Amino acid sequence: MDITFEKVGYTYQKGTPFQNRALYDIDLHIKEGSFTALVGHTGSGKSTVLQHLNALMKPSEGTVTIGDRIITAQTDNKNLKSIRKKVGIVFQFPESQLFEETVAKDIAFGPKNFGATEEEGLELAKRMLPIVGLDESYLERSPFDLSGGQMRRVAIAGVLAMEPEVLVLDEPTAGLDPQGRKEMMDMFYRLYRTQGITIILVTHQMDDVANYADHMVVLEKGTVIKEGAPQEVFKDAEWLESKQLGVPSAVSFGSLLSQKTGLFLNELPLTTGNLADEIAKALKLQSVATEEGDAQ
Amino acid sequence: MMDKLIFGRYIPGTSWIHKLDPRAKLLGTIIFIGIIFLANNWQTYLLLLVFALGAIHLSNIKLSFFINGVKPLIWLILFTVVLQVLFTGGSTIYFDWGPIIVSQEGLINGVFIFCRFVLIIFMSTLLTLTTMPLSLTDAIEYLLRPLKVIKVPVYEIALMLSIALRFVPTLMDETEKIMNAQRARGVDFGEGNIFQQMKAIVPILIPLFVSSFNRAEELATAMEARGYKGGEGRTKYRKLDWVSRDTVAMLVYALLTVGLVVFRN
Numbered sequence: 001m002d003i004t005f006e007k008v009g010y011t012y013q014k015g016t017p018f019q020n021r022a023l024y025d026i027d028l029h030i031k032e033g034s035f036t037a038l039v040g041h042t043g044s045g046k047s048t049v050l051q052h053l054n055a056l057m058k059p060s061e062g063t064v065t066i067g068d069r070i071i072t073a074q075t076d077n078k079n080l081k082s083i084r085k086k087v088g089i090v091f092q093f094p095e096s097q098l099f100e101e102t103v104a105k106d107i108a109f110g111p112k113n114f115g116a117t118e119e120e121g122l123e124l125a126k127r128m129l130p131i132v133g134l135d136e137s138y139l140e141r142s143p144f145d146l147s148g149g150q151m152r153r154v155a156i157a158g159v160l161a162m163e164p165e166v167l168v169l170d171e172p173t174a175g176l177d178p179q180g181r182k183e184m185m186d187m188f189y190r191l192y193r194t195q196g197i198t199i200i201l202v203t204h205q206m207d208d209v210a211n212y213a214d215h216m217v218v219l220e221k222g223t224v225i226k227e228g229a230p231q232e233v234f235k236d237a238e239w240l241e242s243k244q245l246g247v248p249s250a251v252s253f254g255s256l257l258s259q260k261t262g263l264f265l266n267e268l269p270l271t272t273g274n275l276a277d278e279i280a281k282a283l284k285l286q287s288v289a290t291e292e293g294d295a296q
Numbered sequence: 297m298m299d300k301l302i303f304g305r306y307i308p309g310t311s312w313i314h315k316l317d318p319r320a321k322l323l324g325t326i327i328f329i330g331i332i333f334l335a336n337n338w339q340t341y342l343l344l345l346v347f348a349l350g351a352i353h354l355s356n357i358k359l360s361f362f363i364n365g366v367k368p369l370i371w372l373i374l375f376t377v378v379l380q381v382l383f384t385g386g387s388t389i390y391f392d393w394g395p396i397i398v399s400q401e402g403l404i405n406g407v408f409i410f411c412r413f414v415l416i417i418f419m420s421t422l423l424t425l426t427t428m429p430l431s432l433t434d435a436i437e438y439l440l441r442p443l444k445v446i447k448v449p450v451y452e453i454a455l456m457l458s459i460a461l462r463f464v465p466t467l468m469d470e471t472e473k474i475m476n477a478q479r480a481r482g483v484d485f486g487e488g489n490i491f492q493q494m495k496a497i498v499p500i501l502i503p504l505f506v507s508s509f510n511r512a513e514e515l516a517t518a519m520e521a522r523g524y525k526g527g528e529g530r531t532k533y534r535k536l537d538w539v540s541r542d543t544v545a546m547l548v549y550a551l552l553t554v555g556l557v558v559f560r561n
Binding site: 016018051054056078081084085088089091094096097098099109110113114144158159162 | 477
């Protein structure tokens with residue numbers, strides 16, 4: 001399911017003295033089956049864009065096309081459920097959305113709202129828990145007895161249980177320990193790889209962008225200022241820094257290395273794996289060159 | 297949903313009204329609400345209206361803000377006015393149908409009640425639009441001071457008030473966030489019959505309570521860690537300053553009261 005933004009603008013509290021323009025002129029295309037990263041400094045409008053993705057907000061100007069539904073300012077608030085089932089959003093700190101007595105019921109809550117029966121919902125809950133890394137013993141526990149990290153997993157399972165085609169993640173790893181972070185990101189990547197879920201990730205972690213995303217959108221002051229493959233966007237480190245963003249650690253280390261040692265890296269290394277390969281390649285080239293030099 | 301609510305918000309400014317001592321403004325608003333009941337003919341209402349419009353003009357805030365502030369309450373006002381009009385007996389009767397009587401007195405009363413509502417909303421909106429919530433709690437604390445004699449925990453009340461005011465916007469944001477999260481999980485707010493609507497509130501209410509408990513605990517810990525031991529022996533960072541401007545404001549109120557007493561029937 002593709003999501004397209006055309007000339008989208010959004011104004012908060014329109015028509016009141018407190019009105020505040022958050023978005024203007026956003027053109028955006030999110031392809032089915034892509035892993036898109038949405039980056040931008042705090043207050044650049046990321047979260048506002050995100051709420052347009054499943055019609056929680058309707059654009060003040062322009063159109064948002066979600067699958068075959070077109071959302072404009074005039075769109076009626078009714079009958080948007082089918083969109084919300086297809087586009088699941090994991091908000092920041094999703095653990096604050098838990099409310100049921102048991103983990104199972106809370107996970108089943110979403111599916112039940114979309115018409116699943118009690119049994120189907122609980123069945124889904126049972127299936128979803130292992131995906132987020134918890135076992136069945138948690139099903140009957142109260143979500144409020146769990147640790148912060150476990151609560152987050154349950155909340156994410158609750159969104160996954162709706163079996164969305166597009167999964168939107170707003171800083172899903174904020175406040176987690178490094179291990180939990182990696183597990184969580186790997187889990188999303190697995191879903192993307194094995195089930196073909198389209199993923200949209202809002203994050204400040206450039207390493208995550210480099211490791212997982214295949215498309216990248218940079219926002220500033222409520223509009224898109226750059227879009228493209230991470231390879232392209234990360235090329236211009238200075239430009240990114242001027243927008244209060246950084247580059248992945250592999251990129252900055254790579255450029256520092258070639259600066260200091262004169263080692264020539266053929267391609268921009270995005271991940272540590274890339275970086276290791278590139279260094280190995282460069283060293284091999286260098287040694288070949290010196291051997292040839294010696295031979296002469 | 298809460299986008300349209302103007303009442304209770306603060307607009308920073310440097311007008312004459314903004315610079316008034318919060319005690320003067322709070323006291324003034326209370327006096328205004330008191331003396332509005334003195335008005336009972338068109339001259340007195342006109343006087344009050346001129347006073348309110350003058351105060352609004354002095355605040356440098358557009359009149360449309362105040363009118364927007366009345367809008368959410370308009371149905372309540374109209375409801376009261378209509379009841380008043382339909383059920384007040386009197387000497388000049390225009391329409392009579394069982395218990396429903398439309399009389400001249402009823403109509404006049406209705407108009408007066410309408411004016412009363414609007415004027416009270418104008419003045420209290422003026423108070424909140426021009427006074428920072430924290431100064432307002434300072435003022436409340438100061439004005440409640442005499443109650444200490446009868447063992448009312450004034451300091452604690454003021455502390456709770458200022459914490460409550462501080463967390464109103466935070467809790468509003470949190471509500472909005474949780475609502476969005478639940479809507480994304482397929483909850484429809486404001487749809488279906490009253491029971492369905494009430495059931496839809498549960499997924500907001502419980503997380504909101506839980507997060508309030510957590511927040512209270514964290515705040516209490518943070519306060520203790522910073523050496524808070526209770527009201528005794530604390531000094532104040534924000535000092536209230538009563539200057540001649542504030543006395544002038546009080547004098548204007550006194551004049552207004554005298555005027556109302558003179559002109560009323």
